[in-house]
Amino acid sequence: MAFDAYGELKPSGVPAWYRRPSDSFTRTCPFSPAAKNEDYLATNLYPLAKHQDAAIGRFQTAYVGYVAEEEYRLQGSSGGMVTWVATELLRQGLIDGVAHVIATKEPQKEGRYFRYRISRTVAQVQEGAKSRYYPIELSEILQTIREVPGRYAVVGVPCFIKAVQLLRNEDPLFRERIRFTLGLFCGHMKSARFVESFAWQMKVPVHQIEQVEFRHKDPNRPANWYNAQLTLRDGSTINRDWWHLKDGDWGAGFYMNSACNFCDDVVAETADISFGDAWVEPYSSDGKGTNVVVVRSTVVEELVENAIQEGRLQLETVDQKFVEQTQAAGFRQRREGLAYRLTWPRKGVQPCKRVKPDAETVAKHRKTIYRMRSFISAGSHRVFSFARLLQKPELYFKWARMVAAVYHGLAYHQGKFSEMRKRFGELKG
Ligand SMILES: Cc1cc2nc3c(=O)[nH]c(=O)nc-3n(C[C@H](O)[C@H](O)[C@H](O)COP(=O)(O)OP(=O)(O)OC[C@H]3O[C@@H](n4cnc5c(N)ncnc54)[C@H](O)[C@@H]3O)c2cc1C
Secondary structure: OEEEEEEEEEEOHHHHHHHHHOHHHHHHHHOOOOOHHHHHHHHHHHHOOEEOOOEEEEEEEEEEEOOOOOOOHHOOOOOOOOHHHHHHHHHOOOEEEEEEEEEEEEEEEHOOOOOEEEEOOOHHHHOOOOOOOOOOHHHHHHHHHHHOOOOOOEEOOOOHHHHHHHHHHHOOOHHHHHEEEEEEOOOOEOOOHHHHHHHHHOOOOHEEEEEOOOOOOOOOOOOOOOOOEEEEOOEEEEEEHHOOOOOOOOHOOOOHHHHHHHOOOOOOOOOOEEEEEEEOHHHHOOOOOEEEEEEEEHHHHHHHHHHHHOOOOEEEOOHHHHHHHHHHHHHHHHHHHHHHHHOOEEEEEEOOOOOOOOOOOOOHHHHHHHHHHHHHHHHHHHHHHHHHHHOOOHHHHHHHHHHHHHHHHHOOOOOOHHHHHHHHOOHHH
């Protein structure tokens, strides 16, 4: 796997290898039209699930809350639940290692800021806390799991967990060794250029960046006021709110991987337990961070229930509607938006999704937003790449500022020109 010109990870090989058809790849790629879908996988994994829902899939119990013990909540992106569950599985002796994403020690040498690692101690797992909106890939850790016997848990966004489940179906070794899957809710994945754009906008040289924190936590500010922090070689740090970044509106879709346009799983429906942010009030205003959690495996459910009884977790049960509301924008994009995108003409492989193509029931205004988001996603890769080639950040800034302002007016102010102009002004500098 190697970075391409847009800062996205792609398989790398000779042309003959690319052209060679592969049945097993066709069955295990999560976006392959011939692969089993999330419904099929979840039915086989959790046949006795208590609940079944069109938005969040099959599940036992759903919760809202956070980790009450130690520093998990403060160290985590939201309520710290992912790191807590991963460490609890280790503590209870249910696994020997956790595959998750950590910051690289020498990013300039390694050519990337984050990668997957298998952590084998509680301290190592804790080191990996926080969300990384950055390309990562599983090949190295799958190789280790193949070579080193043991029981593993894998943390990943929905398409990665689906890939793992497809692989477990295909290969008994992975079925036996990967004992637990921990899913992250997902809006979309960004390219590596997002970090470079941070650097340009914060006016620091990219090669000086040692650490990237996409969501620097400040318990005194609302959780949904994202703040990016870069740590430089000399140890200094620089921060900027996403609101003040030209490409900082998550909904606008800057640097989105094109595969995300064809995903219909928001909440990692094939994971034993999945986690997101509680993006509804009063939780989104609580800067300490709050998770929504969907549990599908009965073993994990017992672990969580015991910890609630012991006061180690502060979780309340919620229903599927609550979980869906916390991800309202994600569901619009991946259900209604996907149905509309599937009607657009496309060359090559035709996606086969659980959502059917539909251009009839989508309102005109929503169609404009989906078109604009798609334009921004595709355009951001190209315009950034051009500006990077010429080493002229202003080229990208001008374009990004304009499209962000138009998106803002369309998405939040019914297309009012005065609001677009106002936002354009705010994004200066
Ligand atoms: C690309 C991406 C998009 C997301 N989109 C949404 C969204 O739309 N809505 C929503 O509610 N939540 C989304 N999340 C999840 C959210 O950001 C939090 O990760 C989640 O709420 C868990 O927080 P926590 O405090 O429990 O996790 P923490 O305790 O902070 O632990 C996070 C764990 O996830 C691992 N990790 C971090 N980044 C990645 C990655 N890229 N791939 C695999 N593992 C990783 C870390 O190694 C760590 O083990 C997204 C996450 C990612 C990575």
